[in-house]
Amino acid sequence: MATGESPDTMDDYMRMSERTTRESLYTLSKGVVEIFGDVYLWKPSLHDLQELYAAHEERHGFPRMIGSIDCTPWKWKNCPVAWKGQYASDHHGSPSLVLEVVASQDLWILHAFFGVAGSNNDVNVLDQSSILDDLLNGKTLDALFTVNGNRYKYGYYLTNGIYHQYSTFVKAFHHPVEERDNFFKRRQEGACKDVERAFGVLKAKWHIV
Template structure:
């Protein structure tokens, strides 16, 4: 994480949650700083560490690390959720459609996929194959579509007019009208060309995961 991003994060969560303010105990000794608590939470999230491991690095006990993690997640959602976790508005949709059109896909909003990470300390109750399908079932991404509240999209391809945007996806995703998938085994030049172009654009999300 870049220094200026980290410093802004600490500043914002300290302002949002009193728990991260450094306080004195009954005899006037300073307690843990907001920096210590935030670093403990970030290390647990970043590396999948158990709460008792961060003690040696930031001098914070297991129970306090767990509490810091809980407060950290709530504070981040409270401060940044309205901007970073919001659904796209009409301006966002117009920008995304323009980008999709420039890349040869009229009506394309984005690509969709999920990243699989192994957590060696995952509690046994949570173990299992969390693949793209059950991640999709738990995701609110398509809540607006199901409630008929999605931003209006209209485009025409080969003489057919469509009123819903779509996402590029790989073959594991279900056959929904919201997904345009690649052709796994193209039988002619036209299908092969489409598969090549679809996979080339869909690869953006894989590169994003790589950067993260």
């Protein structure tokens, strides 16, 4: 599940047949959905989005902000020896996965995705992520709002400077000149700490074996 491998690639390494591997994966996935689906494995509804908008505007002053998005390396302690070359890099040293998360101000994780083999930063994880799929496929919920007289159809995420210049991502100024730019930079970076707190909670409780 973590690497996106097909079932028959496990034949030699795990000494399991393709059928056994496929059935085991199905059983595991079904159990995860049945146990955690109603609470954790669901996308925000229109009502949820409206509540997120209100909470983030009240807390951070950003109207119609969905949440903060960022990535963090996660060490893979028991990474199989045969895979270490794919998951180790000069950036992280030891084998690791890169976790992409969208989190709200109350630590609700709206989206989580582990990058595939070879991905080691926010951008190449985003290239594999499903975070923009609904937007690209025209399935994103309409939540109209107006800022400074301009009308917008969808909410947005706060990000750091490495992300692409997409309208979905709102970044801080690299080199603020005016006082209002400095003010925006402070507020944007302060709001982005929501996802950093989510990473801290996750790493304090769990680790990848």
